[in-house]
Every structure is written in C-alpha cells, then in structure tokens.
Amino acid sequence: MSVIPAAYEPTERTVPSRSRERARYDRETVHAILDQTYLCHLGFVRDGAPVVLPTLFGRVGETLYVHGSTGSRPLLAAGQQDPGLPVCLTVTHVDGLVLAKSAFHHSINYRSVVVHGTAYEVTDEAERRMALDALVDHVVPGRSADSRPANTKELAATAVIRLDLNEVSAKIRTGGPNDDAEDLELPFWSGVVPVAPAYGTPVPAAGLAPGIAVPDYVSAL
Amino acid sequence: MSVIPAAYEPTERTVPSRSRERARYDRETVHAILDQTYLCHLGFVRDGAPVVLPTLFGRVGETLYVHGSTGSRPLLAAGQQDPGLPVCLTVTHVDGLVLAKSAFHHSINYRSVVVHGTAYEVTDEAERRMALDALVDHVVPGRSADSRPANTKELAATAVIRLDLNEVSAKIRTGGPNDDAEDLELPFWSGVVPVAPAYGTPVPAAGLAPGIAVPDYVSAL
Numbered sequence: 001m002s003v004i005p006a007a008y009e010p011t012e013r014t015v016p017s018r019s020r021e022r023a024r025y026d027r028e029t030v031h032a033i034l035d036q037t038y039l040c041h042l043g044f045v046r047d048g049a050p051v052v053l054p055t056l057f058g059r060v061g062e063t064l065y066v067h068g069s070t071g072s073r074p075l076l077a078a079g080q081q082d083p084g085l086p087v088c089l090t091v092t093h094v095d096g097l098v099l100a101k102s103a104f105h106h107s108i109n110y111r112s113v114v115v116h117g118t119a120y121e122v123t124d125e126a127e128r129r130m131a132l133d134a135l136v137d138h139v140v141p142g143r144s145a146d147s148r149p150a151n152t153k154e155l156a157a158t159a160v161i162r163l164d165l166n167e168v169s170a171k172i173r174t175g176g177p178n179d180d181a182e183d184l185e186l187p188f189w190s191g192v193v194p195v196a197p198a199y200g201t202p203v204p205a206a207g208l209a210p211g212i213a214v215p216d217y218v219s220a221l
Numbered sequence: 222m223s224v225i226p227a228a229y230e231p232t233e234r235t236v237p238s239r240s241r242e243r244a245r246y247d248r249e250t251v252h253a254i255l256d257q258t259y260l261c262h263l264g265f266v267r268d269g270a271p272v273v274l275p276t277l278f279g280r281v282g283e284t285l286y287v288h289g290s291t292g293s294r295p296l297l298a299a300g301q302q303d304p305g306l307p308v309c310l311t312v313t314h315v316d317g318l319v320l321a322k323s324a325f326h327h328s329i330n331y332r333s334v335v336v337h338g339t340a341y342e343v344t345d346e347a348e349r350r351m352a353l354d355a356l357v358d359h360v361v362p363g364r365s366a367d368s369r370p371a372n373t374k375e376l377a378a379t380a381v382i383r384l385d386l387n388e389v390s391a392k393i394r395t396g397g398p399n400d401d402a403e404d405l406e407l408p409f410w411s412g413v414v415p416v417a418p419a420y421g422t423p424v425p426a427a428g429l430a431p432g433i434a435v436p437d438y439v440s441a442l
Contacts (some may be wrong), residue, residue, distance in 0.1 A: 013267070017294045039315055039329070041262035043273035046234070052264035052273050054313035054333050073238045092275035094260055094418070099439070100426075103357050103368045104375040108260070112275050136324050140414075147324045147409050154325040176426045188368050189433045193361075193442060194421030197315070205321075205397045205411040212410045218320070221414060 004062070013116055014169035024170040027062075033113045033170055034059050034091055038139040042066060043088040044074050044119075057089065058134030062165045064089060064115065065122070065131035070159045084118040089163055097193040100177035101186045109173050109192060116167040122160040131160045142217035225283070234337055235390035245391040248283075254334045254391055255280050255312055259360040263287060264309040265295050265340075278310065279355030283386045285310060285336065286343070286352035291380045305339040310384055318414040321398035322407045330394050330413060337388040343381040352381045363438035 007025040008014070016023055024030070040057045043050055053074065058065045066089075070076070077085045096109035122128050132155075133144040150158065177190050199221045202214050228246040229235070237244055245251070261278045264271055274295065279286045287310075291297070298306050317330035343349050353376075354365040371379065398411050420442045423435050 013270075013272070018290050018292050039313065041264075041273050041275075041311055041313070043262075043264040043271035043309070045266055045269070045271050048266070049234075049307045049337065050264035050266050050271055050309045051234070051337075052262050052309045052311040052335065054262075054311060054331065056329065069239050071239050086270045088264070088271045088273040090262055090273040090275060092260065092262070097360055097442075099361060099364065099368070101369055102371070102375070103353060103365060104371050104379070106357050106360065106364070106368070108277065108360070110275065114273065116270065116272075132324060136327050139318055139327065139329070140320060143320060143327070144324060147320070147327070148322055148404055148407055150323070150325050154323070158325070176424070179426070183369060184428065185430075186369055187430075187433065189423075189436050189439065190426040190429055192424045192426075193439060194424065195418055196421065197416055198419035200415030200417065202410075203397070203413045203415065205400070205413075207405065208411055209406075209408075212408065215410050218410065218414060221318075 008166065008168040010169065011167050014114070014167055016171065022171045022173055024172060025168070030113050030165070030168055030170050031059070033093065033111045034064070035138070037091055037093060040089050040091045042074065043090070044077070044085055046073070056135055056139060058131060058138040060130060060134050064163045064165065065134055065160055066119070066163070067132060067135055067158055067160045070157055072159065076159070084120040087117060087119045087163060089115040094195050095174070096195055098177050099190055099193065101179045101183040101188050101190050105177050105179050107173060107177070109175070111170065111172045113168065113170045115163060115165060117163050119161040119163045122162050128155065128160050131162070132158065140217060140221065146215060146217070229387065229389040231390065232388050235335070235388055237392065243392045243394055245393060246389070251334050251386070251389055251391050252280070254314065254332045255285070256359070258312055258314060261310050261312045263295065264311070265298070265306055267294070267298070277356055277360060279352060279359040281351060281355050285384045285386065286355055286381055287340070287384070288353060288356055288379055288381045291378055293380065297380070305341040306382070308338065308340045308384060310336040315416050316395070317416055319398050320411055320414070322400045322404040322409050322411050326398050326400050328394060328398070330396070332391065332393045334389065334391045336384060336386060338384050340382040340384045343383050349376065349381050352383070353379065361438060361442065367436060367438070
C-alpha cells in the first residue's frame with residue numbers, strides 16, 4: 001500500500017518569488033483552505049491569452065472537480081485537448097485588513113491555495129456522479145442527499161473536469177502590521193480589521209410549501 | 222471633448238458562451254462591482270502555462286492598478302515585455318447560495334467582472350503615487366490620507382502596473398432557484414442563503430498608544 005506523503009513537493013512555480021515564509025505545502029493546511037470555501041478562480045490559456053473565471057469546485061481526497069455546461073468553452077477544451085487543459089486553480093480567503101502606520105506596510109491577512117496542473121474531462125459515470133455530489137456538498141455540506149439527483153438528461157448536459165492535487169502551495173499571512181520601528185510613534189491608528197463571510201437568514205423559494213422547514217445543515221452554516 | 226460611452230463594447234471574448242442574459246457591459250455596473258471589493262485574481266501566462274494569483278487592486282476612472290515588489294515575477298514581466306503583459310483580471314462577489322429542489326439547479330448568486338487586456342508598468346512618479354493611494358483607499362476609503370506616504374526607498378521597491386478598462390464584462394446572477402416545474406412538489410427545502418463579507422471589531426496593533434481611537438472611516442466599514 002502506497003503512503004501519501006504529508007506534504008506536496010515544492011516546485012519551481014510553487015515556491016513564491018517573495019515572502020517565502022508565508023508558503024505552506026502540508027496537505028492538512030491545503031485541504032482546510034480548500035474546504036472552507038466553494039469558490040475558486042480557474043485560469044487557462046485561450047488563443048495565447050490568459051482567462052480567469054470564477055467557478056464552484058469540489059474536493060474528493062487529492063482531486064478537485066469543476067463542472068459546467070457541455071457548451072462551456074474551457075470544459076470543451078479540456079475534453080478536446082490531448083493531454084488535457086493546463087490550468088491554474090486558485091482559492092483565496094480574506095481574513096483581515098491590516099492597517100499600518102505607513103501606507104507601504106498596509107496588507108491583507110489571507111489564506112490562499114494555488115494549484116497548477118492539467119485538467120481532464122471525467123467520462124466515467126460513477127466518478128461523474130460522485131463529483132457532482134461533491135460539488136453540491138462543498139457549498140452546503142449534507143445537501144446532495146437532500147435534493148433530487150441528476151437525471152440522465154441533466155448528466156448529459158453537464159461536463160465535469162478533474163484536477164489532481166500534485167503541484168500545490170498555500171500561502172498564509174496572519175498577525176498585525178509590520179511597521180518600521182521609526183514609524184511606531186506616528187499618530188495614526190494601526191491594527192487589523194477582521195473580515196469573514198457571514199450568512200444571512202435563509203429566504204425560502206417562491207411557492208415553497210410552508211411545511212418544509214429550513215434544514216439543520218442550512219441553519220448550521 | 223471626447224465623450225466616454227456609457228458601456229464597454231462587447232467582444233468575442235467578453236460575450237459568454239452561455240447564460241448570456243447574465244452579462245452586463247455598462248460602466249456603472251462594472252465600476253460598482255469593482256469598487257465593492259479590493260481583492261482580484263490576476264491571470265497571466267508564464268512559460269506557456271496559466272498562473273492565477275490573488276492580489277489587491279485600485280481603480281482610478283477607467284484604469285486599474287496593481288502593485289507589488291519589484292522582485293515579483295508578474296510585475297517584472299510587465300515591465301520587461303514589449304508591449305506589456307497580457308492579463309485577465311477577475312473580481313467576484315458571492316451574494317447567496319441557491320438551493321434548488323434538484324442538484325442540477327443548485328447555483329450561486331454572484332456579481333463578477335472580467336477584464337482582458339495588457340498590463341504595463343507605470344514609470345511616471347506622480348501616477349505611481351496616485352496609484353498607491355488608490356490601492357490603499359480601495360481597501361479602506363479615506364485611509365491613504367491618514368497614514369505615512371511612501372518614502373523614496375519604499376517607492377523604489379514597489380512596482381505598479383496599470384490595466385485600462387476596455388475589454389470588460391460583468392456577469393450577475395440574482396434571485397431564487399430555477400427549478401423545473403415537475404420538481405416543485407418535491408419535499409426538499411429550496412431557497413437562497415444570503416452571503417456577505419462581515420467586518421469584526423478592529424484589533425489595535427501591539428503597542429498602539431491608548432489615546433489613538435479607531436478612526437471613523439474604519440468604524441464605517
């Protein structure tokens with residue numbers, strides 16, 4: 001039985017050119033950053049130029065899944081290109097605004113993951129179904145079991161691509177401002193303003209039968 | 222005097238391949254989406270492969286500015302390439318989780334802007350200073366006037382690139398789930414869970430003089 005190493009192997013493009021002390025390669029940190037959101041920004045090259053699109057993603061072990069219409073250009077490209085579509089998938093959480101005494105030392109507390117690799121279209125039906133469940137459950141854990149699964153027509157209209165976690169890095173900034181010693185007496189406020197996503201009160205769909213309560217997995221968000 | 226048209230001209234790459242009814246090209250909508258956040262995902266091509274990095278940005282009229290260390294690889298590339306660095310800059314707000322009766326119709330309410338273009342290094346000192354102020358004020362409006370401006374050494378260590386707003390589109394999804402009529406009687410809860418960033422109580426920097434109160438422009442966030 002092969003053992004998965006506890007960390008991703010750094011490569012030339014996953015070692016940052018600066019602030020290297022912020023880089024992390026351990027799987028636990030990377031998975032936690034990936035699992036605390038559902039939105040990623042997917043980059044690919046079209047006609048020689050970069051394209052970055054926001055999209056949902058799911059994770060199953062060491063594989064990320066992205067889905068879309070079979071008419072979507074990047075997903076078409078992943079299916080048609082051999083060997084797949086080179087992509088960069090990036091996830092970012094903003095945790096705080098860092099206000100320093102000097103404009104120069106202003107910053108953001110954040111946690112990000114950047115995944116480099118090649119995306120391939122998933123054609124196996126069982127894997128496609130698993131990936132779609134993972135996508136729904138990544139947004140609202142527990143939801144896939146409490147909705148109608150995709151039917152044959154919907155499955156045929158949906159393309160799924162997979163991106164394995166091999167060339168991966170996380171980057172994390174925490175803490176207060178790093179002001180220069182000679183600036184500390186300046187009369188400006190300095191510190192951190194915490195930021196986090198907040199969920200509002202669920203709004204039932206128009207016409208939802210009154211007897212259907214908000215599920216616990218939604219209240220728990 | 223030239224008049225700026227009220228909308229960006231759609232191009233082949235700013236017309237989405239699907240959900241075209243979600244696309245917007247008017248400047249007012251685009252500027253509002255850009256100005257309600259400070260985080261973008263910047264895509265570019267390195268050695269033929271896509272790279273997507275999270276970074277801060279500022280806006281001055283029809284120009285976006287991104288900054289970084291002069292040792293940063295993309296910024297170096299923008300300065301060294303003639304004519305500049307092809308980029309795609311994307312901004313996304315998540316406004317709600319859309320839970321449908323069917324897994325297939327699950328979605329996200331969002332507002333995004335995608336900017337295609339070429340980034341150039343800014344070398345004019347006055348424009349560089351203006352851009353750096355815009356970057357700070359984009360995160361916390363009013364902050365640049367209440368901090369120490371960059372000195373000569375800091376300016377020399379900072380690269381600024383500009384990206385003009387020419388090839389731009391917004392995409393917006395709002396409202397509840399779009400379930401199929403035959404699914405409406407299914408016993409699952411459906412609706413929208415609103416999402417928005419929330420600011421926590423500001424945390425003063427270690428050693429901040431007790432007499433310096435949290436400024437109004439921070440409390441106002």
